Amino acid sequence: MMLEGKGWRAALDLRWLGMGRLRAYGLILAFVGAVSLPWAYLQATGTGGSDFLAFWSAGRLVEQGQVAQVYDLPATYRVQAALWPISREHTAAGEAFAFVNPPPLLLAVAPLGWLDYRVAIVVWVLGSYALWFRMARRWAPEFAAPIAGFPGALVAAWHAQTGLLLSAAQIAMANLLLKHPLWAGAMVGLLVVKPHLALLVPVAFLAGRQWRAMLGAAITVPLLIALAWLMFGTQTLLNYSHSWPVSQGLMDHSGPEFFLRQTTVYAAVRVAWSARAGLMAQGVVSMAMVVAVWRAWREPGDLDGKLALLLAAVPLATPYMFSYDQPFLIVPLCWLARQVRLAPHSAWDRPMVLLFYLSPLVTRALALPLHANLMPWLTMGLVWAVWRRLPVAGQGASRGPGRTPAEGHVCAF
Numbered sequence: 036m037m038l039e040g041k042g043w044r045a046a047l048d049l050r051w052l053g054m055g056r057l058r059a060y061g062l063i064l065a066f067v068g069a070v071s072l073p074w075a076y077l078q079a080t081g082t083g084g085s086d087f088l089a090f091w092s093a094g095r096l097v098e099q100g101q102v103a104q105v106y107d108l109p110a111t112y113r114v115q116a117a118l119w120p121i122s123r124e125h126t127a128a129g130e131a132f133a134f135v136n137p138p139p140l141l142l143a144v145a146p147l148g149w150l151d152y153r154v155a156i157v158v159w160v161l162g163s164y165a166l167w168f169r170m171a172r173r174w175a176p177e178f179a180a181p182i183a184g185f186p187g188a189l190v191a192a193w194h195a196q197t198g199l200l201l202s203a204a205q206i207a208m209a210n211l212l213l214k215h216p217l218w219a220g221a222m223v224g225l226l227v228v229k230p231h232l233a234l235l236v237p238v239a240f241l242a243g244r245q246w247r248a249m250l251g252a253a254i255t256v257p258l259l260i261a262l263a264w265l266m267f268g269t270q271t272l273l274n275y276s277h278s279w280p281v282s283q284g285l286m287d288h289s290g291p292e293f294f295l296r297q298t299t300v301y302a303a304v305r306v307a308w309s310a311r312a313g314l315m316a317q318g319v320v321s322m323a324m325v326v327a328v329w330r331a332w333r334e335p336g337d338l339d340g341k342l343a344l345l346l347a348a349v350p351l352a353t354p355y356m357f358s359y360d361q362p363f364l365i366v367p368l369c370w371l372a373r374q375v376r377l378a379p380h381s382a383w384d385r386p387m388v389l390l391f392y393l394s395p396l397v398t399r400a401l402a403l404p405l406h407a408n409l410m411p412w413l414t415m416g417l418v419w420a421v422w423r424r425l426p427v428a429g430q431g432a433s434r435g436p437g438r439t440p441a442e443g444h445v446c447a448f
Contacts, residue, residue, distance in 0.1 A: 068188075071193070075193040080152070086196050088115050088122055091144070092114040093111075094148030095147075104274075136197070136229070137263075140197070178369050185365050190396055194359040198359040205222070205346060206366055207222045208248075209339075213338055217250060221252070224258075225255065236252070243341065295403055296402065298356050298358055298398075335426075347414065349363070364391075
């Protein structure tokens with residue numbers, strides 16, 4: 036029997052989903068995610084290998100005194116082939132998981148080379164998850180349980196990529212910007228290893244006149260490059276250019292599966308129509324995100340809301356981002372959940388937040404069966420939902436209390 040009238044609206048409003056149930060379901064999701072990690076570990080240490088092999092083999096070449104060869108495919112292949120039967124499918128075909136990140140990332144992955152591969156991947160995943168969770172919990176301590184079970188973090192943990200580590204830096208920037216802008220800028224500088232994650236940050240900082248944060252980023256980037264040069268040598272920095280054809284080849288010659296694992300407008304439109312259409316659509320959406328972030332940050336108002344918009348817009352501003360890069364979306368999600376509690380707009384608010392919360396995992400699971408990537412369209416919905424609650428959108432959103440219980444903020448979602 037269909038629900039009618041108030042009964043249907045009450046069911047849609049999810050009024051039963053109070054903080055107690057939210058914590059319980061968050062813990063259940065965290066438990067289920069933890070149970071799934073051994074499966075991901077067995078895959079990563081099996082014949083198919085894992086992207087983590089690129090980081091570990093770079094660290095192993097550093098440990099062997101061959102740091103100048105971290106961007107050399109034959110050298111990388113030899114290291115990974117020695118792990119047989121791990122990555123047998125790739126090494127049997129003469130392929131390797133290439134290390135393509137800028138040299139400053141070697142500062143983080145070099146210590147992995149002193150560990151056995153099976154140990155190193157556990158250290159990497161658990162360590163980066165712990166750092167991400169610590170930063171995210173500082174942003175929204177009342178949502179600790181849903182944060183722990185965030186599907187976006189689970190996808191990142193499965194892939195053992197850099198998503199959790201760099202998301203921790205992005206969230207740390209959000210935590211520090213109000214009271215320690217110089218250090219917030221330093222966190223942005225850490226994104227030099229994946230600069231497309233910071234495309235909108237200069238727009239926000241310029242519009243918001245965050246000069247100290249800009250100074251922190253301007254100091255950190257050359258400092259990291261100089262440190263990498265001192266530790267790994269001139270030739271390593273020069274050899275970084277050897278990885279560019281590898282990255283370009285992936286973009287030019289990969290099949291639809293490669294782009295279905297991404298979360299960008301370019302990737303989604305390329306699979307549905309063509310690369311040319313993808314570039315055109317991405318250009319339009321990227322410019323829209325620049326305008327939205329500029330407008331929001333140049334106006335006075337809630338800095339938390341501006342940060343939520345900035346991080347929500349990141350996946351739409353770049354043509355290149357994978358599903359494992361999105362744990363930072365917990366920032367706009369938590370901010371939006373607070374606003375829904377403080378000033379609900381409609382019965383759709385809570386189901387909408389729930390959909391956005393689950394979207395990194397759901398869209399990743401559906402991408403290959405449907406042959407369509409739905410994530411960028413849901414991200415547009417997230418950006419719009421955040422934008423509507425900012426004062427610049429004419430909604431008159433009030434600045435809520437602080438982010439921590441010590442400052443008097445208690446969320447009864």
